[in-house]
Amino acid sequence: MARFLKNKNASIGKIPGEAVFIGVKKVDSVSCEIISYNNDLIREETAYDLKNLPKISDNQTINWFNITGLHDPLELKKAASYFNIHPLVLEDITNTGQRPKMEEYDDSIFIVFKMINYDENKEKIFNEQVSLIIKENILISFQEIHGDVFDPVRERIRKKRGRIRNMNSDYLCYALLDSLVDNYLVIIEKIGEKIETLEQEILKSTTNETLGKINTYKREISYLRKTIRPVKESVQRLSVIDSDLINESVRPFLKDLLDLSTQAVEVVETYREILSDQLDIYNTLINNRLNEIMKFLTMFSAVFIPLSFLSGVYGTNFEYLPELKFKYSYFIFWGILIFTAVMIIRFFRKKDWL
């Protein structure tokens, strides 16, 4: 399966607006975790049948519906009809190969983001699609699997830390997005450290292993870039959106989130360039080393080749070979050998090859 493009075959011939799950089934059944809160009270429950979601009786509480499991379109359709979700939106939620985006509807804002996860052993980044729908007093989130980066937000809601219990669903949405983008930066930092360490390694050794690392990081950084760039676009549009669902008091936070996203994109770009530079340096070092080796071979050969030749000449069996008769021939022969070697070495010195 192509990693940079999720399985499209599954969607061939599909009716537009029809929810089809694209991806790998990762949880057994669809469930919905509900947190209702206001400044005074907090209520948590979990629903396993999306048909029987609890009635939202009044506007007194902010209600966060966190639905896990996207593999069962039928179950999700129940939720869709409960929350009055447009079919195209539901289609985007279940198509986990969706590009991150933000869309404004009459009574809701729909956001698709990616939650990323870095497996340090495999040196590979995985992403999971997270969709958010903001409505008046309601925030609905959709995830593929259990386990997310939202626990700090849950803690803040439960422990009443910060201003979250006094704010509306827009702030809750911001808090979740902020967790996602913060998580990007944490993972970029992890890879970044490895890349920066690599720089020293390259100067020391130019093995295929080092090259493999450069290659791996390049691919992961490409993957991150592809994921984060549309996220930044969406945050940008979200921060300037003119909607009743976004209060003025939340805007500075969204601006802050935009700063964070911009930083994420810029750092990813910088690491991309650093990796390209590293590959260049790596190549140059290899060339340098080849030069050094060849210089050595050339010098070595050049010194001994003429000497061997001379030995060969006096190893011939010509009957009449006058030099062989003289008593000191052998020592003169050695003298010539040494003289020749010295001259060649001096020639190399002059050429600056030694």
Place this chain on the structure above:
Amino acid sequence: MARFLKNKNASIGKIPGEAVFIGVKKVDSVSCEIISYNNDLIREETAYDLKNLPKISDNQTINWFNITGLHDPLELKKAASYFNIHPLVLEDITNTGQRPKMEEYDDSIFIVFKMINYDENKEKIFNEQVSLIIKENILISFQEIHGDVFDPVRERIRKKRGRIRNMNSDYLCYALLDSLVDNYLVIIEKIGEKIETLEQEILKSTTNETLGKINTYKREISYLRKTIRPVKESVQRLSVIDSDLINESVRPFLKDLLDLSTQAVEVVETYREILSDQLDIYNTLINNRLNEIMKFLTMFSAVFIPLSFLSGVYGTNFEYLPELKFKYSYFIFWGILIFTAVMIIRFFRKKDWL
């Protein structure tokens, strides 16, 4: 014939607005398949003479005229006069080297797209020009050959699946464009998988065959890019067009189509970069391998060259060569040989070449 630019010679000296077929004749005769439908009824027929197309008596049905075969301008002119098509539009329809585009006219919208087809044996992408004209209740499509990616749409019309039977010609047009763009993604995914597999292959073997593959994919990705980028532009313009022919209810679908096209363009760009990276890695690996080979040769030569020289010296036939007389000369000789070899190998170790 240049693949990236269709035969222009044929159009030299041509009158602007004159329909001239550019390309290779692919079907025997021009034919028109007609599907008329509304929520209640559906009627299918095929016309082989474009002069005698059936009258559209009332506005009760949506009528899709799918004309196959562009090689016969005379026949097409009949259809043009029947549908009141501008000569410049007809010219664009028959010029199969046309760049994908969207144009708005008073009573119609004219769209030129490419339908692509991937021959996995030849590893080559072929494209066929598809032109669409949207009019009130009417959609006219023009194709070069029989066989297209529209069958799922036909099925949906016939089987009344989804909302298509309740919608107008704008939705039908969307459905067709959606099939085309979906098909792009399916083909990108096919090539993408091959490209991602290639990454492992390169690290294992750096044969010319691997290089040939990189080259092939590069060229096909270039070709895809050239085809898809103007398509995205056209979808973008279509999604914001202010025309009576496009209903508000179809706009979200066009937005969705734009997302899809954007994704297609982005993924193609990503694969382009990945292929460039792969070529870089390939080159570096070759250099690495050369280094390894040269190191081996150098070490081997450096060890044996001086030994051969020494053998040569004691193979000379000088009459007075004192060392040859001593009883243990031969064993001392071997000692020197081994000592020399060891010293050279240690030198290499120190230089980190071994």
Place this chain on the structure above:
Amino acid sequence: MARFLKNKNASIGKIPGEAVFIGVKKVDSVSCEIISYNNDLIREETAYDLKNLPKISDNQTINWFNITGLHDPLELKKAASYFNIHPLVLEDITNTGQRPKMEEYDDSIFIVFKMINYDENKEKIFNEQVSLIIKENILISFQEIHGDVFDPVRERIRKKRGRIRNMNSDYLCYALLDSLVDNYLVIIEKIGEKIETLEQEILKSTTNETLGKINTYKREISYLRKTIRPVKESVQRLSVIDSDLINESVRPFLKDLLDLSTQAVEVVETYREILSDQLDIYNTLINNRLNEIMKFLTMFSAVFIPLSFLSGVYGTNFEYLPELKFKYSYFIFWGILIFTAVMIIRFFRKKDWL
């Protein structure tokens, strides 16, 4: 003379607005070919003295003045005063190093284009400057030499083909520009075919000749790009200009021309990229070949170097060399040689160098 920038020295110290001919004189004398036509009649004549151009008595005909020869500013000034041409415009007409552009004046539109010509023997593109001035009922064109790509237009006027005899000077101008841009595409296609053929050639042979071809096409494509890009800009501006001189009925044709120019620019860019890719592949192939050669040399040397060394050892003349005495020494010696060779070859196999 720099090919990418025409002789600027000639214009040093020149008064702005002064017409100075920059280039090489290519015709003997300035002449003007005049075609006057309307739907009913057509009149052709040639004037050799630009002072005595025929009076345009009425607005009944469209008059195309095609002036050939830019080397004689004095003669051209006569025409300038006859047609009331701004000195800066005349300066641009005679300065054949002018960048393609479009300028709007009160009573006229001034366009500078390049007519290109591909000498297939020299594999070189030459360009000639063509300037057009549109006025009410009048079109004036300026060329450096006789012979142009406008003959099909002349034929259409003479033979009353298409709509040209019913249209105004704006349509005539469009027809001429269309001929020019069509000609670009024809020449791009010619070079394009050669470039696409080259791809196969590179995979087969990596001679300097192939490299020379890549280089030649790169330079010509650069030259084309430099010529065509400002042309596209000008067509873009012309297609949206708000001038009485451009009728609404001509606009769709200008849009079409813009499509054509965009396609020209895009194809040139694509070929540029293909050539860069080809150079990369070429380099990689050379490296691959070097590797293959070096592997061969290394294997060959590695097998024979130790064998020669052993022969050398038993070629020494030590008086006491026990091995030489045994009867089967020679055969054991051969045995050792063969064993050594086999071991080395196996080592190479294991290293995957064979």
Place this chain on the structure above:
Amino acid sequence: MARFLKNKNASIGKIPGEAVFIGVKKVDSVSCEIISYNNDLIREETAYDLKNLPKISDNQTINWFNITGLHDPLELKKAASYFNIHPLVLEDITNTGQRPKMEEYDDSIFIVFKMINYDENKEKIFNEQVSLIIKENILISFQEIHGDVFDPVRERIRKKRGRIRNMNSDYLCYALLDSLVDNYLVIIEKIGEKIETLEQEILKSTTNETLGKINTYKREISYLRKTIRPVKESVQRLSVIDSDLINESVRPFLKDLLDLSTQAVEVVETYREILSDQLDIYNTLINNRLNEIMKFLTMFSAVFIPLSFLSGVYGTNFEYLPELKFKYSYFIFWGILIFTAVMIIRFFRKKDWL
């Protein structure tokens, strides 16, 4: 710790708007240096408890509060409440990994810049975060450590040089930003000189040391670029901001500052390109040198290999080897050796390899 991205782990799970110090603690305690001045008087004092900052009794003086030490959020919160600073702003001040930016609030303008410092021994650039808040008559600056580039500004205030004593807090802010950007240019110039010197060095020697330098400068220039580009953006926005806090008379100075920042960014880009060019040239020189070496080795080998072979032939011990018997064989043998050598050298000359 990744250098291109400050420690994000510390901020995981943090409440938005909560001030958390990210970085390394660099001073013992937080202190505040206060300079109050107008045209007539100047007062300087230092506060070590941010709770007891002196009351600003009237609007007669401009007050510059320079707070040093960001590691103690509690202490800073006191200042925040004293100056009425938004929690998000305080968070940005203490997060020393913040991207340079400018933000407008109702009663204040908030600016985050980087002060850079170049350690010439380590050839490394360090940056320190400087935050500025402009309010009516008040400027608050936050730094990580003692020691900054603001001394010239302090001198100008103390010695009443220039117009600073007659201007408001906006001009003071400009003066500080100007010092920061001026300092960028000074450091760019230092590195720039080294880079330009390197150019000569490369042409002379292609050692690994030279390569290490190119690498070091590339990384530092990347670092500078990452720091300075958002600074330019911020200055751009500051120069067009429509705020009561920025007087018209200060605008030309901000325009000037923008020119300076633009120049900084452009020069950094230019040096980036020069370094890339240098690496290219370096690589080409290495290749050239390898060629030269290999040519030498090839020539040397080619001359002696056949000679050694011939010696070998006449060194064989065949009983019947007629040439060995003739009296002048040895001299003819030498003649053949010399003739062969000369022919080979001539062949090389012809091939232009010598």
Place this chain on the structure above:
Amino acid sequence: MARFLKNKNASIGKIPGEAVFIGVKKVDSVSCEIISYNNDLIREETAYDLKNLPKISDNQTINWFNITGLHDPLELKKAASYFNIHPLVLEDITNTGQRPKMEEYDDSIFIVFKMINYDENKEKIFNEQVSLIIKENILISFQEIHGDVFDPVRERIRKKRGRIRNMNSDYLCYALLDSLVDNYLVIIEKIGEKIETLEQEILKSTTNETLGKINTYKREISYLRKTIRPVKESVQRLSVIDSDLINESVRPFLKDLLDLSTQAVEVVETYREILSDQLDIYNTLINNRLNEIMKFLTMFSAVFIPLSFLSGVYGTNFEYLPELKFKYSYFIFWGILIFTAVMIIRFFRKKDWL
């Protein structure tokens, strides 16, 4: 001193708006050459004390004050107060490292350009800063040294050539800028010719000298680019400025100047690309040559190494070596040698290495 950034150290701690000369003093004293003219009269004089500049009694003449020498801020301040020049403007005039720019003030337009000079022996471009201030009837120009590219303009004023004597200070300013930009093109052409000549040279010889030339031109083209790009920006802004100081009649000339600047920037970019291509070709040629050399060495070695080995075998002194006894052994030996050589050469032919 960094060439791409003028000495910034000198300006550290400087008061904004304080004129400080940055650069190398190039003339002895500041002087001002004054040309006053209208259609009827012309007056030229030179002032050596900027305090006693002649009164401009009426608006009857256009007055061009050309001040040479920027090293003496005190003297320039006199002129500044005489002409009522803003301190920031004076600062920019004396800071010869200023980036080219255009600024509009209430009663004046301030332009900073660079005058370039190409030393063909050193193959180096030098630039000198030229500042212009346009006021009603007055044009003030500031130069570092005597000698400029304005003589043709002076001649046109003196000899009443062209329209300059009838136009205002805006046209005079245009004339001067036109001279500067024309001069850019002349110098680009000079370098361009050398670059285009280089192309042939590279295909013939790949010496270090050729590489040095590529490097030199790359650096100079970078330098030109850095100088000319902001000039184009300024001309662009000048051509659309809405100021009373620029008459409508001058606008076409400014448009023309913009065309010229655009052409300059484009040609510089083209030459940059050509140089990059040349370096690529150069590298490929080196690789090709290396390949050729290595092929030769490999073939040569491969032919002789086995022959030498065989000679070695029959040069051994084994007592029992049967082949040596046969009468025709020697001739059979030669036969085997020749057969082996032929087989190896055929193998090479098959491998396409010969």
